[in-house]
Structures are given as C-alpha cells and as structure tokens.
Amino acid sequence: MKIIADENMPYVVELFNEFGDIEFVDGRHLTPEQAQDADVLLVRSITKVNAALLEQNQQLKFVGSATIGTDHVDIDYLDSRNIPFSNAPGCNATAVGEYAFIAMLELATRCGESLKDKVVGIVGAGNTGSATAKCLEAYGVKVMLCDPIKQQEGDERAFYSLEQVLAEADVISLHVPITKDGEHKTWFLFDEARLAALKPNTWLLNCCRGEVIDNNALIKVGQQRSDLKLVLDVWQGEPNPITELVPLVDIATPHIAGYSLEGKAKGTFMLYEKLCQLTNTKVTKTVSDLLPPFHISEFSLSVNADLLDGANQAKLLGLARMAYDVRDDDVKFRQRFAQLNGFDQMRKQHKHRREFSALTLNFVQAQLSNEPMLAAEQLGFKVT
C-alpha cells in the first residue's frame, strides 16, 4: 500500500508504517502526478482534495484529513467515487479552547481588566466553542452561546441569538465552520455592518476560518475604532493575510490555535483508527504511547493560589503560559508573516505546545475549600 502524507503531520510513521510505504509531500503544492498512485492520502487543511487532484488516481482507498474543518475536501466528489473519507472531529478542540482562553487572559492582564467581569459570547457551540466555554465557565466567566443549528436540533443548553450576543457580550469568540450557502451561512458573517455594531470596547477573537470576518471591512472599522481588541489566528486569503490588518490586531498568530501536540496526535490517531477499521486491522497503538512527557512534570501551588480569585488573574496567566505563551507566536508572526512563504514556514516550524493536561498541579497545602482544585481540574490541569 502506498501512503502519501503531508510532511507536517506528526506521528504518521509511528502509526501507519505497518500499512505500507509512506511518502511525505508538501501538502500545499501536492500535484495530481504525485497523488496518482496513492492508496491512502493523509492531508491537512492546506490541501485541496478534489477532482482536479484525484482524477488520475484509480486506486485510492482512503482519504483522511487530520483536521476538524472539511472545507478543503470535495466530499461529494469522493462519495461519487466511493472513496471513504474521514476527518478528525474534535481532535484539536481542547487546543483551540485553551488558546482562546489564554488569549483572553492575556488581553485582560494587558488592559488591566478582569476577565471574570466579562460576558463572553461564543458563536458556534460545537467542539471548539464548547471547549472554550468549558475553560471560561470553570473560571467563573458568564458565557452566552450562539448556535441556531444546535438550538434547532434540541440541544438543551441556553442559547442566544447573534443580535443578543452583539448587544450584550464584552468578548465574542468565533467557532463556526465556513459555509457559503444556506440560512446559517458563515462566509462574512461579521460584515461591515456587524463589525460597526460591536459594543464599545468589544474583544473579537477568530479561531475558526478567516473568511468568517470580512477582513477588508475589519480594517475599515478597526481604523475608526481603536476601542476594539482583536485576536486573529485565522485570516482571509491565507497564507497571505492582508498587510494593513496586522497592526490593528492585538494578538496575531498563523492558524495554530489547534496546534497542541495532543491535538496533532489525536488527529493522526483518528485517521489510523479509521484505516484500521476499513482494513480490518487490530488497533494496537494508543495516543498516550505517542506523547513525550512534558518538561515540567509537576508544579507546586501554595495555599494562596486560589485560581478562581480574579485578583490572581496574573498568576493564572503565568501558569497558563507554562503550557503555552501566545506572545511568542505573536512576536514571530509580526516579524515573518509578510516574508515569502512566511506564514507556512511559521506553521511548519511551529513548536507544538502542550495542553493544560500535560501539567500536574500539586496543591501543597490544604485549601480552605477544594473549589480552586476542582476549578483547576475543570480548566484541564491534572491536580494532585
């Protein structure tokens, strides 16, 4: 079996070498000629999987994308050729949730404000939106979920309309797939009118797809409204963000919100499981076999370390930065995004961060209540 895999997908050798020969390719520039003799194709979000790529291939047995989003894959075309396809829903949800939470903590600390006093609107309450809400709620922040599709499906959580979120939330975090048609289409969901209608001092975070916000309108509105705070991990026209937008953005990163080692490992692992299922192969590996130990295995906290206390926001941020310091990616982004291949190079060379779960917090003295420990656990840390 010939397996063609994106060169930036970790753990492919560990998981797939038992199935055959592996060839690594540059996923953004994969050609029909390179893909023509693949039995298995393993891609990331940067490879367009469609008729143009695959019509010369008559032997393809499986396409796997180690991503949550599927907008780069023509699933109808694969169906028409009976080629099984699988993505990796939820694989990097925790990574995105922690990224959004850390970015909010960072902004709050930078502005001398308390995140706990904010109301956060989450647009799209699926895997990544729910993971963001989980961190915020563990910290005691009020969350407003907006997801008309889940609401219509009978999800029992409390939902709010987008208009309510725009009117009431201090922070808005976007977690929708990119869709171009239908009642709930998300392409330019945040157009000039919605951007201009944001409450004074709103923070807007986009960790889903760049085109959910009209980036040209964002430049126009951002230039008129210095009160807005922006966190962008995704950009219209990737890998070439619009240059004028970057200085208006408070935290800017190159589509790496989902790049935790855990998320990456889970993504590749889910495709391995699917291929095992398709080929009647026994699953013999586990995700934890793949992950190296974290360089800080345990961190001790004293009795004053009530992470839930808003007065300790900076301490919580310090702790979160041990797992992931978003400022490093922001600095690199500003230096490199405009260079030739800068955006892709930053993603390729990204030092995959760890999730909170890699860090064990040791509460060395008994707390007055066990709430801070429970909150730390809810945030995702291991607690002893």
Ligand SMILES: NC(=O)c1ccc[n+]([C@@H]2O[C@H](COP(=O)([O-])OP(=O)(O)OC[C@H]3O[C@@H](n4cnc5c(N)ncnc54)[C@H](O)[C@@H]3O)[C@@H](O)[C@H]2O)c1
């Ligand atoms: N930045 C990154 O690294 C990164 C990582 C993972 C995912 N993503 C992107 O984020 C998207 C969301 O990921 P997910 O795992 O949460 O997906 P998901 O499918 O679990 O959840 C998306 C939710 O959005 C809702 N939705 C759709 N249209 C909506 C609308 N108009 N208004 C409100 N809600 C709407 C859906 O009902 C669904 O519940 C992915 O499709 C992907 O494009 C980006």
Ligand SMILES: O=C(O)[C@H](O)[C@H](O)COP(=O)(O)O
């Ligand atoms: O859809 C997703 O899962 C994310 O956008 C994913 O993290 C993108 O990363 P890539 O596949 O480009 O490495």
